[in-house]
Amino acid sequence: xxxxxxxxxxxxxxxxxxxxxxxxxxxxxxxxxxxxxxxxxxxxxxxxxxxxxxxxxxxxxxxxxxxxxxxxxxxxxxxxxxxxxxxxxxxxxxxxxxxxxxxxxxxxxxxxxxxxxxxxxxxxxxxxxxxxxxxxxxxxxxxxxxxxxxxxxxxxxxxxxxxxxxxxxxxxxxxxxxxxxxxxxxxx
Numbered sequence: 001x002x003x004x005x006x007x008x009x010x011x012x013x014x015x016x017x018x019x020x021x022x023x024x025x026x027x028x029x030x031x032x033x034x035x036x037x038x039x040x041x042x043x044x045x046x047x048x049x050x051x052x053x054x055x056x057x058x059x060x061x062x063x064x065x066x067x068x069x070x071x072x073x074x075x076x077x078x079x080x081x082x083x084x085x086x087x088x089x090x091x092x093x094x095x096x097x098x099x100x101x102x103x104x105x106x107x108x109x110x111x112x113x114x115x116x117x118x119x120x121x122x123x124x125x126x127x128x129x130x131x132x133x134x135x136x137x138x139x140x141x142x143x144x145x146x147x148x149x150x151x152x153x154x155x156x157x158x159x160x161x162x163x164x165x166x167x168x169x170x171x172x173x174x175x176x177x178x179x180x181x182x183x184x185x186x187x188x
Contacts, residue, residue: 025067
């Protein structure tokens with residue numbers, strides 16, 4: 001045993017323990033996917049973000065909206081990452097996650113809350129149809145704007161909403177990401 005190994009052995013057997021870090025009010029991680037990097041965040045047992053975008057901007061937003069204790073701690077997001085990976089490889093068709101729309105505006109909450117009920121895996125709807133379903137038939141553009149800033153991309157399936165002509169329009173992760181998700185769902 002070398003001198004270094006001996007000293008390390010004494011540390012581990014002498015009662016020394018690795019530090020225990022406090023849990024954050026908001027834990028987040030950056031998760032690389034086939035459609036780009038997503039910032040995933042949880043507060044307690046609720047998913048509060050699955051967003052494309054700048055890490056600093058998104059963590060500042062989390063700190064202002066939820067708590068200043070935002071830490072990059074991937075452990076609490078293991079289940080979210082697993083489910084997201086399963087979805088993106090076609091092994092999962094629905095998420096079993098508790099979500100929280102804290103980062104959404106009141107109008108976004110109106111649009112996003114029932115979106116999974118108005119769309120289904122492999123099916124699309126239009127901005128106009130969503131506007132009608134929330135009793136705002138003239139608000140198709142506002143629906144598009146609300147979906148474009150969805151704080152829970154992929155988890156809440158805003159990619160399933162397309163233009164009335166069938167054209168793919170707007171997506172926070174870009175049109176290639178939207179096309180990938182729609183193609184993935186259409187193959188299953």
